[in-house]
Amino acid sequence: MGRLNQLAINDEGFIFDPLTGESFTVNRTGLFIIKKLKENKSEEEILEDMLNEFNVSKDIAEKDLIDFIQKLKSYGLV
Amino acid sequence: MKKIYEKPVITKVETGFMNKFGESPLYHRKIRKDIDGVSIEELVSRFGSPLFVISEKQLRNKYRTIYNAFASRYPNVQFGWSYKTNYLKAVCAVLHQEGALAEVVSGFEYEKARKLGIEGKDIIFNGPHKKLEDLEIAIREGAKIHIDHFDEILDVEKIAERLGKTVKVAIRLNMDAGIKPQWSRFGFNLETGQALDAVKRIAQSSWLILNGLHAHIGTFILDPNAYAKEVEKMVKFAYEVEDNFGFKIEYIDIGGGIPSKNKLKGTYLPPDISVPPIDDYAEKITEALYSNLRPGDFPKLILETGRAIVDEAEYLITTVFASKRLPDGRKAYICDAGVNLLFTAFWYKFNVEIDREVYGVNEPSVLYGPLCMNIDIIDDGILLPPLERGTRLIFSPVGAYNNTQWMQFIEYRPNVVMIMEDRTVEVVREKEDLTDIERRERLPEKLKLL
């Protein structure tokens, strides 16, 4: 899970990394995904959760999830 | 009930979070739902995407604003429409209706102006490559010939002699007006005395009369003082010529170069701040005229303003075709228009507007065109909210140099429409198909596969 577990995350979507001093903002969907990742859920499980939580088609959610995780990787967060 | 979905976004908070205008760059976006009251959706559903859209109203307004800035300060002003900037017939016709001459730089552009109904006497023929047959037609038809080099003096003289007709000509000058790089490859240099040599040679000819001076010191000139310098040098030279050779310089053509409200790559300030208002240019130029002209002398002032007139009157509507995540974390969008249609993307950073409200935080994004070419980038660093496939992006200003320097490369060129003053929409250049591209090709008999 990389750095994810060390991050301080509040419900407004503000994320702070105490080790590097970096901060990030995420929107509601982003926060939802990050919380699931911290629970060690797989991408398939998260996708399932997204479809239950949000009014979104599987195609779009799947594409966005993959895209979001790549973005987290680019920040070195996962 | 399920919650409303918004694409997931994470953005790193940088120091200097707020920009200097006090709004969060994370939520700033520009929305445009119509052009001159015609909705983007209607335009695309009728004419397809990508789509160039020219506003007749904005074109005329811009011309009038710029023309009036000069005409209200000096009694003898004439504009020449620089064809190379945008030679779509509809654009040229609007500007000719407004009173502009045609300024052309090749036989092809000359032919275009004539075919549109412009008489030779209303055409300024510039450029370093006037082929003899083109030059002869222009001389016969009484065009204003602006001589670029010594070979051309001799060419014009020979043609004049053959036609048994004395010909009025102008010469193009180049000079140090403080602009870097100095455009020294066109015309005769002032400071080295080359221009004076050209005048001497013209004075020796019994077929040539010098009646005008021309210069064009560069393009996208952000300093109005450069024009003051140019005008001062041209007027002084005009009097030197008049006093020593007995010619009357009837007009001084100071060329183009006034910037449009576009953003040069690598500049920080928005164009509304970095580009001086047109009145500053008009003020400097006419001030320089009045302080150097002799009392009662008002030679015609010709301007060949190109981009400043047409750039802001045209938009390109594109559609987001796909998106991907780059290894460095940036979001990339593939649009249906790229550098094939937007030649000026190489030096401009366009204004990008979205056709709809989009939820979500902005993230650093890149806009690619459709070409299978690494250089096909329209914007390599723009903050955009997450965009759904099918979203339309509107680029502007794109009126200058794109409809002339676009390439038929890999893709067809799309429709160009003009929104008329009454809000009807006319196709002014129909989208291409295979017949346009292959009309000139010949397949040798033995290579035929069918």
Ligand SMILES: Cc1ncc(COP(=O)(O)O)c(C=O)c1O
């Ligand atoms: C001779 C001449 N006149 C006018 C123009 C128009 O210049 P601009 O579009 O910068 O006004 C050009 C452009 O290169 C030019 O070469």
